[in-house]
Amino acid sequence: MIEETTPPLPEPFPCTECGSGHMHMRFITYFTWLNEELLTVPNFPAWICDVCGRREYDQKAISWLTMLLNPNAGRPTVRKRVSPRARPRPESSRPSPDQT
């Protein structure tokens, strides 16, 4: 049984909005639209100010989510064709056509 050890939460940092509060990392449910469907992502890391309530999503988590939702967004996934020359087939193994 694999049990993930929860890493310690990152240090809170001063809020850029109100200046007096601090942004704490919280795990919230993130809502996003994918085409016509509303997706909910539970336990999504976000920074939330304890004074003004400003919410900022973790950039790494956002990019991870974007990658999940748009698999083709990053680089085009073009499968390389294996060139026929890469696998030389000896002529002798080929069954000779019976032509008379």
Ligand SMILES: [Zn+2]
């Ligand atoms: Zn604030």
